[in-house]
Amino acid sequence: MAALVAYTDGACSGNPGPGGWGVLLRASEGETILKERELKGGEADTTNNRMELLAAIHALETLERPSTITIITDSAYVKNGVTGWIHGWKRNGWKTAAKKPVANVELWQRLDAAQARHQVTWEWVKGHAGHPENERADALARAGMKPFKKSGT
Numbered sequence: 001m002a003a004l005v006a007y008t009d010g011a012c013s014g015n016p017g018p019g020g021w022g023v024l025l026r027a028s029e030g031e032t033i034l035k036e037r038e039l040k041g042g043e044a045d046t047t048n049n050r051m052e053l054l055a056a057i058h059a060l061e062t063l064e065r066p067s068t069i070t071i072i073t074d075s076a077y078v079k080n081g082v083t084g085w086i087h088g089w090k091r092n093g094w095k096t097a098a099k100k101p102v103a104n105v106e107l108w109q110r111l112d113a114a115q116a117r118h119q120v121t122w123e124w125v126k127g128h129a130g131h132p133e134n135e136r137a138d139a140l141a142r143a144g145m146k147p148f149k150k151s152g153t
């Protein structure tokens with residue numbers, strides 16, 4: 001059976017500022033790459049954390065049928081949030097332990113719904129450390145941001 005992996009990344013020029021998200025989806029069998037698909041997008045006024053979340057969301061929402069997938073992100077915020085913090089937030093009515101509203105709650109809820117139909121394994125990789133697929137996801141995120149950047153920035 002083919003292994004499905006999504007490498008996700010977000011980028012922002014200023015925080016907040018114009019931002020982009022990118023996804024490299026890859027199906028492979030052993031060392032053989034069977035299929036790749038690139039996704040990207042962006043927004044004019046956003047934050048890096050929102051772009052990291054949207055990358056993971058789009059990776060999952062683009063899958064047409066329930067799948068077993070590994071998502072590799074360089075965002076500790078996304079990985080720690082989706083594998084740990086989210087359980088307490090849901091128990092607390094989407095409030096933090098300090099009883100404050102969860103930041104980016106609509107995106108966390110969307111990510112929670114998107115992953116519910118899949119078997120997802122989450123992995124963290126150090127960003128900007130020469131990891132080829134993470135670098136490709138970063139390039140896609142920057143390309144997704146480009147239409148929203150003012151010239152000269």
